Amino acid sequence: MRRKIFYFATAFSVVMLLLAGCSSQSASPSGNAQGQAATEGGSYPESAITGVIQWGAGGALDTMSRKIGPLVEKYLGQSLVLTNKPGATGAIAMQYVNDKKSDGYTLLFAAENPALYGVLDISDIGFQDFYPINIMARGVATVVVPGDSPYQTLDDLIKDATANPGKVKMGSTGPGGLPFTVTTMLGTVTNTKYNMVPFDGDGPALTALLGGHLDASVLGLPAAIENAKAGKVRVLSVINKERVEELKDVPAVTESLPEMEKFLPWGPFYGVWVKKDTPDEIKKVLAEKFAQAQQDPDFQEFLKLSSSLSVNLTGDEAVKYWKDWQSTTAWLLQDAGAAKVNPADLKIERKN
Secondary structure, eight states: OHHHHHHHHHHHHHHHHHHHHHHHHHHSOOGGGTTOEEETTEEEOSSOEEEEESSOTTSHHHHHHHHHHHHHHHHHTSOEEEEEOOOGGGHHHHHHHHTSOSSSSEEEEEOSGGGGTTTTTSOSOOGGGEEEEEEEEEOOEEEEEETTOSOOSHHHHHHHHHHSTTTSEEEEOOTTSHHHHHHHHHHHHHTOOOEEEEOSSHHHHHHHHHTTSOSBEEEEHHHHHHHHHTTSEEEEEESSSSOOGGGTTSOBHHHHOGGGGGGOSOSOEEEEEEETTSOHHHHHHHHHHHHHHHHSHHHHHHHHHTTOEEEEEOHHHHHHHHHHHHHHHHHHHHHTTOOSSOGGGGTOOOOO
16 A cells, blocks of 8 residues: 555656756747747747738849848748749739738848838828838939940939920839939929830849930939949949948939928838737837848948938837928829829828
8 A cells, every 4th residue: 555655655756847848948048049038928929920022023122121130030030931922013912911910020032122112002092001111222223324324423314304395215123213203303393304115124224324325214223323333334322411321423313403402311211010009018029120130230231231221210200200201202293293192181290
């Protein structure tokens, strides 16, 4: 009888020790759980996060997203799995994320396009339905002409456009695109009109420019630098308040046209977003970790090499940033007759 009692007591003790061990394991972080931030509902993130990129592989947004992804993983202590869902000017990806739970496990990596979905009648969903975790960077536009162009300066181009209204051929990728918007800015402040020649993208427009089928076009800074070094194009101006280090000899647009300053800073921008009704504690964790990743020396070096300007804004500051961009661009489209919905009907304030 004593032997049975002894065996029972021993077995009971072993079971209790096992239970205590399990309880201890679940209460303390291990593996990827280390570095996870505590929230009211437990630890976040407890599993891998999905990042949905609204444009295809190889583009500026895709490259930037995949550069910051591993850095975010390092600071967040959890996997960030990136996937591309291009289509409908990025609206497919935004709709996909909007249909997911507001739990911080599906993020949207987006460029500036959703700010114009309303005025271009692309989608009823836009940035107003999302919270900006981090607007990471922005690009800089340039005005370029063929390397053998008679235009030596932006003033030369403007003078010709003034003397020959609607004759100077400018490349365009459609309303809201980089070339269309910048050309509309120039036309607004100089009272000039251009012959906007449509193309399916920046690549075909550049090909046409190099082939002598266009008088001028607008390129992002990296493409402008690459082609200028090869002697294929001449960069007349950078659409920025000041000169950029990568093209120190090229004037900022405000040097020729001070009136352009009211539109600046302006350019394509790139950021990460979460559904607006995601819990505040999760937004806070994401904002903190993405800010750390954005300031990481590896990412800052990437921005320098890709000729992008650091932004690093979140929350209210980021909202102001994209709304200012939206106001400038939406009303330019309206004044140019390219908006499908009047910005006033969408309560977009005119600031310029």
